[in-house]
Amino acid sequence: MTAQTTGRPVLRLVALGDPAASFDTRWREDAACSGLDTELFFPVDERAESVEPPRRVCRGCPVRAACLADVLATEDPARRYGITGGTTPAERRTLHRAGLTTAPAATVPAAGGDVA
Numbered sequence: 001m002t003a004q005t006t007g008r009p010v011l012r013l014v015a016l017g018d019p020a021a022s023f024d025t026r027w028r029e030d031a032a033c034s035g036l037d038t039e040l041f042f043p044v045d046e047r048a049e050s051v052e053p054p055r056r057v058c059r060g061c062p063v064r065a066a067c068l069a070d071v072l073a074t075e076d077p078a079r080r081y082g083i084t085g086g087t088t089p090a091e092r093r094t095l096h097r098a099g100l101t102t103a104p105a106a107t108v109p110a111a112g113g114d115v116a
Contacts, residue, residue, distance in 0.1 A: 025070070032061035042082040046090060051083055058086030072100060 028034065033041065043050035058064055068085025077096060080089035
């Protein structure tokens with residue numbers, strides 16, 4: 001389905017550079033969470049006081065966009081857990097429902113255009 005047939009906007013995260021490089025996970029080496037206890041990113045609930053510590057780490061992360069793009073491209077919708085790319089599972093569910101996908105830069109039109 002496209003934006004024209006559903007009446008909803010289609011959002012895309014753009015994978016810059018070589019489309020084959022979108023599977024490159026070297027960005028993880030630069031992640032602010034690298035070396036931290038992973039339990040921090042799996043709070044028991046999604047209350048503000050539970051998710052604020054991992055979000056604080058994500059806010060200053062230089063590869064936050066790559067992290068979010070990776071999780072949106074690979075996450076099993078039935079198994080959304082933890083804070084990734086600064087987002088909660090509920091926020092990622094909303095992004096998926098809104099039609100957020102990843103796409104190579106070459107398939108994304110110039111401003112004002114639409115991909116068929």
